[in-house]
Amino acid sequence: MKEYESYWEEQEKDYRQRREERKAERLKELKRRRRRRRMAVLSVFLTLVVVIVIGTVHNKIGKKAREEEEAAKQLVLEQKQNATNEMEQLLLGYYCDEAAAVLASCTAFSEEEILSWQEKITAQKNMLVPFEGEVPHIFFHCLIVYPELAFDGEYTQDGYDAWMVTTKEFSAMLEQLYAKNYILIRMQDLYTENPDGTLTENTLYLPAGKTPLVISIDDVCYYPYMAGDGFANKLVLENGIVRTEVTTPQGETIVTGDGDVIPILDDFVKAHPDFSWRGAKGVIAVTGYEGLLGYRVSNEEDIAFAEAEKTAVRPIIQALYDTGWEFASHSFTHNDYFKDYSMTMEQMKYDSDKWQRMIGSVIDEIYGEVNTFISPFGVVFDKEDERMHYLMDNFNFKAYCPVDSTPMVVFYDTYFTMNRCAVDGVSLRGNQGVLSRYFDCNSVYDTRRPY
C-alpha cells in the first residue's frame, strides 16, 4: 500500500513537475514572442525614424540644391545686367575695344547674345569717319560763380567782365555746343610722336557729323587777388571727385559741383558721354607764381608750407588725370614782358626753367610730361626766334597755342601750333559772328553783367 501510495505520489510529482516545466516553457515562449513583437515594433519604429531622417535630409539637400541653382541663375542674370550696362556706357563714350573686352570677359551671355553685341560694337566702329577741316579750340578763364560779388563796382569789376564768363553762361554754352554736335577731344589725339622726335599729324576718326573741339582753361590757379570776388577758392576732392570750394555772398565756405569749368564739364560729360571722345575733357593751363589749382606749391618763403600744398594737390592732379583732363604750361610769371614781346632770352630762360622746376615737376610725377604751352596773352613768337627755340627745344612741348579766333593747326617738325578762340565778355559782345558756330551769344549772355 505504501508502495502504491508512493507510486502515485511519484506520479503526482512527475505530473506537477511536467506541468511546471510546461508552464515555464510556455512562459519562456510567451516572453520570447513578446520580445520578438517588441523587436518588430522597434524595428518598424526605427525604420520609420530612419526613413523620416533620410527624407528630411534628402529634402534639405534638395532644397539647398534648388536654392543654389536659383542663386547661380540670379548671379548670371546680374553679371549679364552689369556687363550690359557697362558696355552701353562704354559705347556711348566711343570705347569700342573696351566694350569688346567686357563682352569677352563675361561668361553669362548666350552665343546669340554675344553675336548681337559683336554686331553692335562693329556698327559703332564703322560709324567713325575721318574728320576733315580745322579743329577749333576755345578757351575760358575761371568762371564767375557769384556775379553780385564779381560785379560789385570795385576796380576789378571791368577786368572780370572783360575776360571771364559766368557759370550760368558756361552751362548754357555747353548745352548749345552739344546740340551743335561738337565732341571734345584731347590735344594728344592730334598727333603721334615718332621715335626721332618729329610729329605726324593724326587723322581723327570720329562719328559722322561730329566736329572735334578742344576746350582749355587759363590761369587755373585761383589767384589770391580774386578771393572774395565770387570765384572758387580752389579745387578739392569730395569722395574722390573733383569739386570746387567757394565762398558764398553770405561768407559761408562750401564745396560745390558748379563752381568752375572742371566740375561743371565733368558732370555734363557724365550726363552726355557722347559729348566726349573717349573721356576727353579739356586742357588746364597753369602759371606758377601762385602755384596751381589753388595750392601755393611755389611759395619760396615757406618751404614747409609749399611742401604741404604739394601733398594736398597731388591727389587732385591724379583725379584730373584719371578723368580725362590734360595739363598745359601758361608760363611761370605771366609777366607783361610777354605781352609786349620785350622779354629777353634770360627772362625766357628764367620763366620756363622755373615753371618746369616748380610746377611741371609736380604735375610730371603723376601726369607725365606736360606737352602743351599756352602762351600768356596769346603771344606768338616767330618760329626762328631764339626765345621760341629755347622754349620749344628744351622742354617737352609738342603744342604751342596762341590766341586767334580762326581755327587752325599748323604742324612743324617737332611741334605744332593751334589757334585758340577766346570766350569772354569782350568776345560775347564783340565777336558774335565768329562765336555763332559754337553758340548764340545773345541767348547765353548773363544779364547780371554790368554792361
Ligand SMILES: [Zn+2]
Ligand atoms: Zn592767362
